[in-house]
Amino acid sequence: MNVSSPIKSAAAVPNDLDAFWMPFTANRAFKKAPRLLAGAEGMHYITVDGRRLIDAAAGMWCTNAGHGRRTIAEAIARQAAALDYAPPFQFGHPQSFELASRIAALAPDGLDHVFFCNSGSEAADTALKLALAYHNVRGEGGRTRLIGRERGYHGVGFGGTSVGGIVPNRKLFGTLLAGVDHLSATYNRETQAFTKGEPEWGAHLADELERLVGLHGANTIAAVIVEPMAGSTGVLPSPKGYLKRLREITQAHGILLIFDEVITGFGRLGHAFAAERYGVTPDMITFAKGVTNGAAPMGGVVLRADLYDAFMNGPEHVVELCHGYTYSAHPLATAAGLATLDIYRDEKLFERAKALEPKFADAVMSLRDQSGVLDIRTVGLTAGIDLTPSKEGPGKRGYDSLACAFHDNDLMLRVAGDTLALTPPLIVSEDQIGEIIDKVAKVIRATA
Numbered sequence: 190m191n192v193s194s195p196i197k198s199a200a201a202v203p204n205d206l207d208a209f210w211m212p213f214t215a216n217r218a219f220k221k222a223p224r225l226l227a228g229a230e231g232m233h234y235i236t237v238d239g240r241r242l243i244d245a246a247a248g249m250w251c252t253n254a255g256h257g258r259r260t261i262a263e264a265i266a267r268q269a270a271a272l273d274y275a276p277p278f279q280f281g282h283p284q285s286f287e288l289a290s291r292i293a294a295l296a297p298d299g300l301d302h303v304f305f306c307n308s309g310s311e312a313a314d315t316a317l318k319l320a321l322a323y324h325n326v327r328g329e330g331g332r333t334r335l336i337g338r339e340r341g342y343h344g345v346g347f348g349g350t351s352v353g354g355i356v357p358n359r360k361l362f363g364t365l366l367a368g369v370d371h372l373s374a375t376y377n378r379e380t381q382a383f384t385k386g387e388p389e390w391g392a393h394l395a396d397e398l399e400r401l402v403g404l405h406g407a408n409t410i411a412a413v414i415v416e417p418m419a420g421s422t423g424v425l426p427s428p429k430g431y432l433k434r435l436r437e438i439t440q441a442h443g444i445l446l447i448f449d450e451v452i453t454g455f456g457r458l459g460h461a462f463a464a465e466r467y468g469v470t471p472d473m474i475t476f477a478k479g480v481t482n483g484a485a486p487m488g489g490v491v492l493r494a495d496l497y498d499a500f501m502n503g504p505e506h507v508v509e510l511c512h513g514y515t516y517s518a519h520p521l522a523t524a525a526g527l528a529t530l531d532i533y534r535d536e537k538l539f540e541r542a543k544a545l546e547p548k549f550a551d552a553v554m555s556l557r558d559q560s561g562v563l564d565i566r567t568v569g570l571t572a573g574i575d576l577t578p579s580k581e582g583p584g585k586r587g588y589d590s591l592a593c594a595f596h597d598n599d600l601m602l603r604v605a606g607d608t609l610a611l612t613p614p615l616i617v618s619e620d621q622i623g624e625i626i627d628k629v630a631k632v633i634r635a636t637a
């Protein structure tokens with residue numbers, strides 16, 4: 190199979206960057222000093238001017254197996270030649286069933302059906318709609334409330350935005366969904382600063398759900414959705430016991446619990462899903478990103494058998510759930526997904542992440558005495574480093590860090606406000622962890 194190899198030297202640059210309105214991007218700043226990528230292999234991105242950047246972000250929490258994986262590229266190419274597109278409504282193709290079974294086998298016991306979509310946002314909205322519909326078909330249609338959490342991120346659909354808890358993502362978009370409430374964020378710097386793994390403080394914050402149940406009535410609440418580790422707002426691991434407590438309360442009140450594992454799925458926390466790490470089985474898990482190693486858009490929801498079964502009633506020729514996407518289980522994405530899961534299994538990458546976690550945590554914590562470091566949090570192969578904001582206001586230091594990493598230090602990282610997020614591919618070596626930390630230290634000094 191002839192799959193062209195990544196660009197290794199300078200690539201053509203478009204002379205007009207104006208037309209593309211870039212998502213979640215400071216467009217004017219970017220277009221003045223673009224960060225253009227032309228290739229990627231292993232732990233590195235290659236810029237249009239031929240520089241090799243070490244990738245401390247797995248792209249955007251996606252490429253857990255590293256870049257330029259040949260078997261994934263070949264699987265996509267083969268599939269494009271064999272079956273470019275298959276309608277997912279009323280038709281199927283073999284790989285979609287195979288991938289669903291493989292994902293269900295990785296999920297906690299009891300979660301054994303998979304609904305496919307194309308992104309984390311669609312996965313979150315799908316899970317929320319499934320929760321509402323499930324209660325409806327069981328004759329509990331009064332359960333319409335959805336509970337999210339402050340500082341949560343569940344993508345940009347109206348559902349995900351509504352249960353999400355990031356103010357700038359919400360405030361321009363009107364009233365969003367009605368009947369949504371939020372738990373408090375679990376982060377508290379005073380009690381949790383410089384914690385490796387799960388903070389001791391904060392399990393009691395799950396009890397807020399009891400307060401919301403008291404306020405609204407359990408029989409009005411459909412579901413609670415949380416990330417086991419809130420990634421987009423700066424790596425906020427769950428406090429010890431928090432998720433267990435949420436599970437107990439949701440179970441006691443017939444409320445569905447959804448874990449949004451778009452980031453934490455597929456090895457980021459050293460397990461196939463974070464649910465396994467925490468020993469807590471939710472009713473649904475959303476996934477995306479790592480399922481295809483970022484090589485093709487795909488998302489989905491894994492759910493409990495009895496949720497699925499609740500819909501399997503009535504005449505057999507009738508569609509049981511009026512929901513889905515033209516590109517659900519797209520052949521190219523399922524091909525990428527199967528090849529990706531083979532790599533995770535064959536290279537034992539989830540186990541690798543688990544084994545590397547203590548070394549990664551120690552390495553990142555070595556930055557704690559750098560001036561301007563307010564807190565460092567680590568969990569799995571993930572870390573958040575809070576920096577003192579610049580005098581020019583919140584977010585400027587973060588933006589400067591991103592630019593300084595890219596232009597001056599051949600480093601790709603992610604920022605959330607003034608927090609640096611490190612989430613390297615799970616293939617990262619100990620030497621490369623050291624290299625990343627050295628570069629981050631330079632960025633912190635340069636932006637102080």
Ligand SMILES: Cc1ncc(COP(=O)(O)O)c(C=O)c1O
Pocket residue numbers: 307308309310311313342343344345416420421449450451452477478
């Ligand atoms: C937890 C979580 N949910 C949902 C999403 C949205 O995914 P997408 O950008 O693929 O729509 C993200 C993206 O980072 C995420 O981190």
